[in-house]
Amino acid sequence: MSDKQKGLVQACIHVFPNAAHRFCVKHLHSNFSTAGFKGEALRRALWAAAKATTPAEFVRKMEEMAAIDLDAAKWFDDKPPSQWSRAYFSTHSKCDMLLNNICECFNGKILDAREKPIIEMMELLRLYMMQRMQQNRDMARQKWKEYMYCPRIIERVQKRMDKATQCFPFKSNDDLYEVSCPYGDHYAVNIKEQTCSCRRWELTGIPCPHAIAALWLAQKDPMLYVSSWYTVETYLKSYEGAICPMNGEGNWEKTDVDGPKPPLYGKIAGRPKKQRRRTADEEQQAKEKKAKKMSRVGQVIRCKYCL
Known part of the structure; x- marks a missing residue:
């Protein structure tokens, strides 16, 4: 599952030729809004079509979208429904997910590591994954031992x-x-x-x-x-493998291979951005949330000790 960034479709076909490729519906809706199709009615219509589980239901939901805005429904003509609607998902994987929240959660956990140099970044990721996998094993063995299913x-x-x-x-x-x-x-x-x-x-x-x-x-x-x-047995099998511990950098074996070098680009003017760029709908939600807050302009502030 990808967020529909440029080049990912071709990359997935090349690297994973036998895998099903889905689009995150939230990112699909962001592109849909950027194309000019905004509003709560169209958002609901898009999600209804994505959640449809049969082809007949999918056709009905797309007809309802066309009744709201015909051009909005035509926007999906070059987007195969097998990549974003449950009605055409394969039943082999036993997975009906429409969002790439797993990737977003992982990205949220590695924010500190992403700012480090390459080797230090990889070491932080290795250590995090090693601990995370063991935590999941311990949780399944200790807390779920009386359950057959998760x-x-x-x-x-x-x-x-x-x-x-x-x-x-x-x-x-x-x-x-x-x-x-x-x-x-x-x-x-x-x-x-x-x-x-x-x-x-x-x-x-x-x-x-x-x-x-x-x-x-x-x-x-x-x-x-x-x-x-x-x-629970299958869950434990998925975490059966372990990431092995490693010695510190001082004990690494010396090789003739050159170490990784920094990328060849100049420093960009201004302070480096740490937060990810918000999508159009997220910006709108942030503005609406800010508009609901009470303004303190013109309010007289008094010290509680000087009253």
């Missing part, structure tokens, strides 16, 4: 169970069910294949409310149908 997944299943109470399942045979929802929609559930026509089960590996309603009618535990990717 706690957040259990919370997600519980929320879907709450929604499933509003669904009405009808049995076709031992594996096939039709589920009616409060808003009049009907969905086909196949317990054996672990599929639902809403595609949420296949996208995430977690039974959707329709599937849970069908499983309840079949007198089966929905937790037994959660993907094995979410078990």
